Amino acid sequence: QVQLVESGGGLVQAGGSLRLSCAASGGAFSGYAMGWFRQAPGKEREFVAAISWGGGRKTCADSVKDRFTISRDNAKNTVYLQMNSLKPEDTAVYYCARERNPGTVIISTREERYDYWGQGTQVTVSS
Numbered sequence: 001q002v003q004l005v006e007s008g009g010g011l012v013q014a015g016g017s018l019r020l021s022c023a024a025s026g027g028a029f030s031g032y033a034m035g036w037f038r039q040a041p042g043k044e045r046e047f048v049a050a051i052s053w054g055g056g057r058k059t060c061a062d063s064v065k066d067r068f069t070i071s072r073d074n075a076k077n078t079v080y081l082q083m084n085s086l087k088p089e090d091t092a093v094y095y096c097a098r099e100r101n102p103g104t105v106i107i108s109t110r111e112e113r114y115d116y117w118g119q120g121t122q123v124t125v126s127s
Contacts, residue, residue, distance in 0.1 A: 002027035002116040004096050009121030012086055016125070020081040022096030022118055030074035033099035033107050035114055036081045038092035038123075047109040048094070049081060059107050064090075086125045093120040 008020040022034070035050035049060035049070040058070055064083075072079040079096055097114035099107075108114070 002029075002098060004098065004116055004118035006094060006096055006118045006121040009094060009123045011124045011126065014087055014125055014127050016086050017082070017084045018086065018123060020083065020094055020096075020121060020123075022079045022081075024077045024079075024098065027116075028102065029077040029098070031102040033104055034070075034072060034079040035097050035099065035108070036070060036079075036094060037097060037111065037114075038090075038094045039120075040089075040092040043092075045095070045111060047111075050099075050107045050109065051079065052105075052107055053099075053103060057107055059109065061109075083123070086123075088125045088127045091123060091125050093122050095120045 003026045006022045031053050033052050036048040037045050039045040051058045051070045055072050067085045069082040096118045098116040100115040
């Protein structure tokens, strides 16, 4: 059973930065694409960023492009989300998730493609 634990959330002023981490245990990590999603109060969960199993391919939502960067360290079974130039609209609970199938070529932005999820970490950006 794969367990994903997010950390690094908190309260930050607009324009600030945070680095989220997601540590995986209990199952395979390096062969799977990983994704970050977020859910703001009263809104549906949305895709933020994803990275291929080897780290060579990445994709992100237009709303965070040029501000957020996803990366991974397979030796540490950890995926990261570096968030810069944060805005109040980035306030949400951030979740990491593991892609359903190993070795996928196309990185998915769809929730149903991810089968293991962390418990989430709160990010609050004040104006």
